[in-house]
Amino acid sequence: MSEVRVAGQKLVVEPGANLLDALQSAGLPVASSCRAGHCQTCLVRSESEAVPASARAGLSAAQQQAGWLLSCQCTVAADLEVQLLDPSRDATPATVHSVDRLAPSLVRLRLVAQRPMRFAPAQHLTIWLNDRLARPYSIASLASDPWLEFHIRVHPHGVFSQAISRVEAGETVHLGAASGHLQFDTQWLDVPLLLLARGSGLAPLQALARDALDRGHRQGIALWHWHSDADNGCYLGDALLELQHANPSLVLQFRHASQLSQDLKTLRIASRRTVALAAGSPSFVEQLRRPLFMAGLPGRQIIDEAFATSKA
Ligand code: FES
Known part of the structure; x- marks a missing residue:
């Protein structure tokens, strides 16, 4: 068995267990979406050398140096010390500019980042409503636009999409780093x-x-x-x-x-x-x-x- 030390807890997990599963099974606040290594919603941090290289694949050099890893891509093979992502500390705050309907089940969310962000139009980033509720969306705006724009499909029972469709101008959400290969070259x-x-x-x-x-x-x-x-x-x-x-x-x-x-x-x-x-x-x-x-x-x-x- 391996031990994962996180948030003051010691989780005992089977060798070969998936780190994201272990954290979520313990009730810890780790958001996730694709579970395939693409969206970066499941980021956690660890300096341990036991983290497999595959868990850092696709992350920027700066993210890797800071110890970030994709928990959905991390197999626990030895004891690990892990820090959870706290959106209010680790992500970029953004103010809701507007939310309006593009179609009956589609909303346009416009956000103004409170700090400069690097991104290419069409890349994606994670929007956090809180430390458990997060979802990746594609960037629908240009760097020259006065806001970051996202088009969000609202599902009748979608916890995130229902919640984000009800945010109001002036509220704060948090944004992860932009990533993804879809961008103009x-x-x-x-x-x-x-x-x-x-x-x-x-x-x-x-x-x-x-x-x-x-x-x-x-x-x-x-x-x-x-x-x-x-x-x-x-x-x-x-x-x-x-x-x-x-x-x-x-x-x-x-x-x-x-x-x-x-x-x-x-x-x-x-x-x-x-x-x-x-x-x-x-x-x-x-x-x-x-x-x-x-x-x-x-x-x-x-x-x-x-x-x-x-x-x-
Ligand atoms: S849940 Fe998407 S990268 Fe892990």
């Missing part, structure tokens, strides 16, 4: 972009399109959005049409989810140099891979981000 300035979003997957991809255009992207950008009945069409339709009006190289396709399969059968890419970026549910992202490959795109030119499936 200036090496793509002369490369056509194919952006494929379903539902609130539009949040990061419209931000990426705006970022690309702001940086002087010189090739075509095709942005496809598949929506369900719940959203009454593309929830950002008017804003995107305005963006297209100012940037004729942007081609928009607003489609109903029922048209997705047929659309993928007829998918054509502008050039073999095209980079495709996709965001949405895991099944949506999975559904795209084969048609994109069959259309001639090698795997390295397909970048996707699947949202966590649990309805938080």
Whole structure:
């Protein structure tokens, strides 16, 4: 058996146990979401050399040096001393600027960070309401915008989404560090972009399109959005049409989810140099891979981000 010392407690755990499971089973306040090493919601800190390298994979050098690790990716192989993340100490406070409805079950949350934050549009970060209630969301705004924007699907029984949809202007939440590979790369300035979003997957991809255009992207950008009945069409339709009006190289396709399969059968890419970026549910992202490959795109030119499936 191994011992995990944390928050004044000594937890006795089976060798090979998952650290996140051990902490949550003990009733300790550790939030989690993807449980797959992507979202960074489950961060804890430990200086122990017994932490496997895989538990720090994907973290920045600064995070690793500070001892942070992803508890969902940490197998307990020896005794460990662990510090829990305290959002009020370890995350960036942000003031709620506004919360408004984009669609019946979709809210737009705008936050003003109380300290400078480094991020790229379309990356994701964790929003903490308190030390147990946290969720990662994609950044839907640019660094030049006066706020950080997020599009949040509100689920009828989602504890986090229900709570965040009721926050009021002036309240404080806390933000984790931005991370994730979904972001515009200036090496793509002369490369056509194919952006494929379903539902609130539009949040990061419209931000990426705006970022690309702001940086002087010189090739075509095709942005496809598949929506369900719940959203009454593309929830950002008017804003995107305005963006297209100012940037004729942007081609928009607003489609109903029922048209997705047929659309993928007829998918054509502008050039073999095209980079495709996709965001949405895991099944949506999975559904795209084969048609994109069959259309001639090698795997390295397909970048996707699947949202966590649990309805938080
Ligand atoms: S819950 Fe551990 S990285 Fe997402």
